[in-house]
Amino acid sequence: MTLVLENLTVDHGDRRLVSLDLRIEGGEITTLMAPSGSGKSTALNAIIGTLPQGFARSGRVLLNGRDLTRLPTRLRRIGLLFQDDLLFPHLSVGGNLGFALPSGPDRTKRIAAALASVGLDGYAPRDPATLSGGERARVALLRCLLAEPEALLLDEPFSRLDAALRDRTRSLVFDRARNLGLPVLLVTHDAQDADAAGGPVLTPLGLPAR
């Protein structure tokens, strides 16, 4: 699987916020690193198709050869993890995962198996608000993966976790993505995240960040 940003630029007024021309192969992690307010989120918005009005985009986003540029978010098949886990508070843990799982047989079993795979056996009926931070992060990751994405965008997903938890969660997310062969784009302002990712580190304007 391959995610390609082909001369992707985003301008706001006269200001160029994003200029990226890169190719991420399956299992690779590319990091966008810059201080906040410097176009990192804009780049993510352009890739998932949620740019607000007033931003001008040019160039293309290609995933496994499909041109995503004009597709609505829901058809892009790009998984997204935010800084906050954003588990839907009105659904149970299982309900959140069911929301993501494409329709098919054995849903309960598949949800239970997914939970078991991250050490959350029997968590399906739980209220997400009663979970610990680490547990919530794992459920959010599962929810993202159960929708069977073909690429992963990570928007500072570890920055709300404390140090010990951050290392564990980070390796879980990276391992899963590598095992599934997903191209990953990580947005962060944390150098440790970038080190752990091990891939190229760029600014939103496409320059080497270090």
Next chain:
Amino acid sequence: MILRALPRLTLALMAGPVLAGLAGTAYPALRDGARAFRDLAAWTGLPRAAALSLGTGLASTALSLFLCTLVLAALHGTPTFARIRSLLAPLLAVPHAAAALGIAFLIAPSGWIARALSPWATGWTAPPDLLILNDPYGLSLTLGLVAKEVPFLLLMALSSINQTDPDRRLTTAATLGYGRVAAFVLTVFPTLYPLIRLPVYAVLAYAMTVVDMALILGPTLPPTLSQQIAAWQMAPSLTKQGTAAAGAILQLGLVLVALALWRAVEVGARRFLTRQAALGHRAAGADLPSRLLALLAAGTLGFGLFAGLAALALWSVAADWRFPEAFPHGISLSAWAIASPDLLPATALTLGIALAATFAAAMLTLACLEAETRFGLTATPRAMLLLYLPLLVPQIVFLPGLQTLALTMQIQGTWPAVAAVHLVFVLPYVFLSLAPAYRTLDPRYATTARALGATEARVFWRLRLPLLLAPVLTASAVGMAVSIGQYLPTLLVGGGRVTTLTTEAVALSSGGNRRVIGTFALLQLLLPALCFWLAIALPRMVWRNRRGMQT
């Protein structure tokens, strides 16, 4: 795309009846060479009725705004204020007619206050011959209006006060040595007032033209102008409709004059405050008296309303209650038994109309907000003004025209026609109540769902609607309360043949049977209360296993 066009359609649905009603009022007033205006001028009560409308409207609005500001300035951020705040919503849910009847039961010469003080303090053994209710200067009416408008203005002010950054401004002023009240009035109020200006104008227009409260508390010989217009419009001979229309046009003129006057005072007050702020008077000495006055005012208004409502309840079950006894001799359900043949159909009709209007309003509001979210539309100030139009243009001005239209379309006197007119007044409140919650829902939920492959419809039905269950139900309860409390639209478009709890309670108020009045007013009061209770209880029940959904 139907959804995309819905916001415009809804605005047309709001503004259309108002404009059609205005035209329907202007036409009979102006035909035959304005003969209607000569008939109107021939009425000897006219100057006084017009003066009463201006006087009670301006006085009650000014007093309400003053008390609202005083309470905010002296008490905002204190524990007392938190208690006042929790009482605002229930106070607002009390229909105007029930509040007026409660106050009447309290302050009348034979009311609860006189009974509590007699004979030991007053020496009265029979109700004194005092004209307290329906006094010729409209003082009781002003008091009733203030009791209902202060909670409304407070709620409006609270919903926008955080935009003025009050805590940091007050702290800054305090570090410079200013007293609380001076700090509030000089640093917060000048930016707060523009945010509540529209509600203040609505209060002024409402207070000048209210009919149901005026019928219960207001002067009678002559009555206020709006009362007289309603009487002409409902006259059985239909010969006075031209005069009513001319009166309505005059009433509109009076409201515009009052608004212009208010605006002029606003400009002057602004200059005064700006100059005052530069003078550097710390005015810390004003804090204690202001605080006492604010507590006294809030206490009197709150206690008065609750005691009045308690009086309604007590009268409805009172067996024998002679003057000057402070309490009845026994409890009896005979008034309920006697009234039930009228109460039951009136309750059913009230609920039916309210449910129909509220359901339609909730659907339209949700569709508008959903269209806003999906297509990135924003509500322009002009659109918001159109939405507010039915609240700003006084009912007594455009409803006579609407009644005439309903007559020609032969739908006058049917309950669907009444429900349709209620929708015009219910929808703005439902929209205003629901929009903030809808617009502030974290957009990343929807983005997450879309990234998981959800369609827009799925995002709406599975995410937004359940996440917003509590605000949707609260907005619906507001809609129910607004519909249940409507008097004039029900009376005019119902042609007197659609009898709701409100029209019946007001109609009974001129008679003397306090027990039966008590039953109608109490039910009129309990229905909205029940709706609000459901709006709080249902989400708690549905989400009892979801801690993240507790509010």
